[in-house]
Amino acid sequence: MALDRDETAERVLAIAEELIAEGGSANLKARTIADRAGIAVGSIYNLFGDLDQVHGRVNMRLLDSLGDAGMRAVMRMQTENITDTRLRLLELSRTYLEFVQANAQAWAALLAFNPRLIQKEAQEAYEKRLDTLLEIIGSVLALDQSLKLDDATRKLSARVLWSSVHGIVINRSTRRQKIRETEDVWLQIDHLVTTFLKGMDHR
């Protein structure tokens, strides 16, 4: 029985995910996808247009999966009654760090990916996922009434925290020593979150 269009697209994306997880975007080849899916190369182009669209879709799933991990962390903290803003931000940072470590190749490929390559209709959906991630951080800041952040400052602070933690996490790879790498990243994240939060408290 032939697969329908949706099933084939789903299969292509699942294989593309595997390929990127194995060897980054250089490993994403139409020929390999077609062979593994048991379809013609042309079917991939019929379904998605080009490989950039396939990679864009894989990235969206990856962002969804990071968003889900973030949401789960927020819910876990609610259940465990963790209300301290610093601890909440550290927990979100830890979630991000673990996610990047678990999806190293795919995440590096996402960062190297140019979202401007995505078809215009899908770009909004792509950016919406990035916004969702920022909103998770923003919601933690919003819960802390003592910070008295207006809407614009809260959004700006969420973006700064996101980019800063991101910078700390990726910078580790520019160092030769792998020893105590994660502890080292943690020391920096903790110092960033603690000091930044203290600074917001004293605006």
Added chain:
Amino acid sequence: MALDRDETAERVLAIAEELIAEGGSANLKARTIADRAGIAVGSIYNLFGDLDQVHGRVNMRLLDSLGDAGMRAVMRMQTENITDTRLRLLELSRTYLEFVQANAQAWAALLAFNPRLIQKEAQEAYEKRLDTLLEIIGSVLALDQSLKLDDATRKLSARVLWSSVHGIVINRSTRRQKIRETEDVWLQIDHLVTTFLKGMDHR
């Protein structure tokens, strides 16, 4: 008259710099270097071992050049009697941002480069350059006696600021909109530096 070994090495590096600046590390090809330098491909391998060593050397020059820009900024601020720590850190951030914008391809290639590929003897020299960059930030923090930072906290803070500004600068490329991009990056850098510094002031 044949070039001597040092002159040939210098010529290879100058061409490699051009190639990376034009098209990143994918553009760094032994064949192209050899053609442009008027030497045999084998000479490149004789001189450097492999292309990773060539790229490593180009990166070191790039780090030197960023270090020089940072040093010049520090001296300029001394001449202009800029003593406010926040303004000093913002000026260093601006220097970094302008450097990354002026050397976009080469800097992206440096970030994607794995320093572990460099021959062991040269790795120390590579890391020393990264340390020099951190020391420039650290020296600005050290000049501010009111912060009362011990040595370890000052070093940690310099690394966090470096990584955070870096994260903000590179994250801009994940966004579709190019409009007001630099202003947007500035808003984030200013918020980071100002808030982080306030937090250090209130430890």
